[in-house]
Amino acid sequence: MIDYPLNLDLDGRVAVVIGGGRIATRKIRSLIRCHAKVTVICEQASHQIQEWSEHNDVIWIRRNWRSGDTDHAFLTIVATNNESVNTEIARSAGPNQLICVAGKTALGNFSVPAVTRRGRLTVAVATGGASPLYAKKLRDQIACNLDEDLEDYLDFLYVFRQEIIKKGLSSELKEAYLKSILQPKYHDRNNQDELMKAMNQWTRNQASETQS
Template sequence: MAAIPLMLDLKNKKAVVVGGGKIAERRVRTLLSSEADIKVISPALTSSLTTLYQDGKLDWHEKSFSAEDLQNAFLIVAATNDSEVNRAIIESAPQNVLLNSVEDAAAGNIQFPTQFSRGKLSISVSTNGSSPILAAKIKRDLAVQYDEKYEDYLDFLFEARQLIKRSSLSTEKKKQWLRRLVDEDHFHPEDQEFVLEQLNNIQ
């Protein structure tokens, strides 16, 4: 699979996860933050998935898989512990649907990278299935480097960028400001307030 990274908007899109075990649970937890319409197909669920179902976070169909379960799906995740069932899911998937195969990444057309977020900042790591353990290690290293202070910093950068875009500055001056925001240290709240005040005065 020649995979490229993409950011995907799944809000209100139908995501069908077939399987109710630990791997399916991990996929569901990743999807929860996307605000997708999550449907889980499985005769049984882990205790955590059961709690999510009881809390109204997902729709559970307590049954074995059938091809009809995939109708109108935007994203399908084959995550059972039965190779024959996973193969049936892949064969039943409609054309042009997003398909993730947990058992065999190459059998689908998308992968779930290991990832973490700091507010508006999202960082993902993938080894294209070569070594999930290495991907997890790199993620841990990056999580230390890009710690919680980046949450407020990204909020500041977003607000500053909006002010710059709306300003009467020339295109080149806008680029200079945008570069300055990341080239210089603007992590301290006092410094951020000073920069925003400057930008407000340009309007």
């Protein structure tokens, strides 16, 4: 069996987390960052979860899990310290729900990789459960080797790519432009500005040609 990696848009989606300890707290932090609507169900929650609840970043339901709690969840994370409860929750999930069981992956249908981000860039490392610690170590090694200015560079690529797409070029020309912006010289801000100016000039020329 091989996992299918994907990037989920969780904006406004209902995510239910059962359990409120160290592991739940770590997973909730990234769910909040992705703007999920998080509900946490547990009697004992970490200080961090209590603080999120006070700031309305999560809804904390202060009791143990009950059957039906995850019926409307788009995504569920199970992280109680009670194995039989974790198993029962996993069994209650519908066939089309996303569910991660932190202590027993096989009971759910997704796992969470070790992640580092630089603006638009996401690097995710997964080892299929071989060693979460190795996933974390490799993620940290990769993070150390990422260029400082990567965030700005990706913003440049994004803006430029949108400009190129807007122009309605032939697919050959479009591909040539998209490849050419990857030249190392465009890591330099001055060259980026030059290219943007040239591109804008080109657009103006095209517009006046169509008018005349």
